[in-house]
Amino acid sequence: MTIMQIKIEDELLKKETISHENLGFGRYFTNRMFSQRYTENKKWHCPKISDLKPLELPPHIQVFHSGQNVFEGIKAYYSKNGDINIFRLSDHLERFNRSAQRLAMPEIPIERHKKAICKLVETERDWIPKKTGCALYIRPVMIGVEPTLEVRAAKDFLHFIILSPVGPYFGEPLSPVSVWISDDQVRAIKGGTGTAKTAANYAGSIFASEKARANSYDQVLWLDGIERRYIEELSGMNIMFVTERQELITPLLNGSILEGITRASIIELAPKIGLSVREEKIDVYQMIAEISSKKIIEAFAIGTGATIAPVGRFGFKGRDTLVNGGSAGPIAKLLYKNLTDIQHGRAKDFSGWLTTI
Numbered sequence: 001m002t003i004m005q006i007k008i009e010d011e012l013l014k015k016e017t018i019s020h021e022n023l024g025f026g027r028y029f030t031n032r033m034f035s036q037r038y039t040e041n042k043k044w045h046c047p048k049i050s051d052l053k054p055l056e057l058p059p060h061i062q063v064f065h066s067g068q069n070v071f072e073g074i075k076a077y078y079s080k081n082g083d084i085n086i087f088r089l090s091d092h093l094e095r096f097n098r099s100a101q102r103l104a105m106p107e108i109p110i111e112r113h114k115k116a117i118c119k120l121v122e123t124e125r126d127w128i129p130k131k132t133g134c135a136l137y138i139r140p141v142m143i144g145v146e147p148t149l150e151v152r153a154a155k156d157f158l159h160f161i162i163l164s165p166v167g168p169y170f171g172e173p174l175s176p177v178s179v180w181i182s183d184d185q186v187r188a189i190k191g192g193t194g195t196a197k198t199a200a201n202y203a204g205s206i207f208a209s210e211k212a213r214a215n216s217y218d219q220v221l222w223l224d225g226i227e228r229r230y231i232e233e234l235s236g237m238n239i240m241f242v243t244e245r246q247e248l249i250t251p252l253l254n255g256s257i258l259e260g261i262t263r264a265s266i267i268e269l270a271p272k273i274g275l276s277v278r279e280e281k282i283d284v285y286q287m288i289a290e291i292s293s294k295k296i297i298e299a300f301a302i303g304t305g306a307t308i309a310p311v312g313r314f315g316f317k318g319r320d321t322l323v324n325g326g327s328a329g330p331i332a333k334l335l336y337k338n339l340t341d342i343q344h345g346r347a348k349d350f351s352g353w354l355t356t357i
């Protein structure tokens with residue numbers, strides 16, 4: 001049975017050439033995109049790959065007013081034997097559907113979504129940067145496009161996928177980041193939309209992120225919405241700590257933390273390098289005290305964008321605390337190596353994480 005026939009519109013632009021030396025993150029996009037529409041009657045239809053071009057949408061569609069939006073962030077890696085490895089594709093697409101469900105949006109059948117991504121990546125394969133630390137970032141998005149100002153679910157949706165060749169999120173792989181811990185605003189609460197990848201969560205985080213940036217911090221770390229005491233995550237990454245007793249500790253998923261796929265992957269890799277893993281509530285005051293007393297020896301943020309970003313400095317209630325002297329620690333480096341070796345096809349894919357094209 002064929003999953004779907006994707007129409008390829010052949011009005012291709014000239015190939016833009018870009019330097020792979022300084023890609024940044026989400027700065028460049030490939031020439032083509034995938035899109036399809038959904039209506040109640042026809043379900044998903046009109047799948048096509050066309051030039052990346054402006055969307056022509058009326059100003060009164062649902063997403064602009066009530067915000068039905070979900071997305072994913074996935075990476076395809078170049079492998080030295082010439083294969084393209086997409087990391088944990090099914091897991092991302094299942095999460096996309098869980099996000100869609102939370103936002104009262106239609107799901108996309110996994111095989112259909114997979115085919116769309118694989119076909120687009122294959123078409124744009126020349127854009128995949130080859131260096132370690134670089135990848136092709138895949139961004140699927142779904143939005144409500146029915147014209148209405150009523151606060152309700154749209155009946156029509158647009159799904160599109162764009163691709164961006166990216167370098168390391170924070171400039172260099174493993175360059176330490178500084179993190180400001182917000183004690184007034186919150187990102188998400190249990191029962192809200194924190195576990196869904198939906199734009200509203202990020203919109204609500206920007207005020208604090210800008211304030212952090214103005215005070216020379218790279219990122220914001222969010223606490224729980226009720227007691228403002230337990231560590232949750234960053235705006236787009238989960239967080240982990242390493243103790244002197246070689247334990248890896250990360251906040252327990254609690255209904256407001258986004259279930260990161262990098263988080264799950266590191267939890268699976270950590271025992272292989274001799275770490276014991278604990279998922280638990282982490283008290284921010286205790287965490288700061290244990291960094292100061294060197295019981296906690298490393299901290300790092302993890303997510304598809306940056307893979308692993310060591311935290312060199314936390315700012316909390318007006319005071320700074322350095323972690324590992326402000327530099328990347330050995331565990332972060334080793335986990336980064338082990339994970340990127342699998343992604344780039346240099347180590348065995350023991351868990352079946354890769355979709356190879």
Ligand SMILES: *Cc1c(COP(=O)(O)O)cnc(C)c1O
Nearest residue numbers: 236237238258260261262303304
């Ligand atoms: C995407 C995201 C993460 C990381 O998830 P990955 O699957 O590892 O990329 C963590 N927290 C938030 C809020 C996110 O949006």
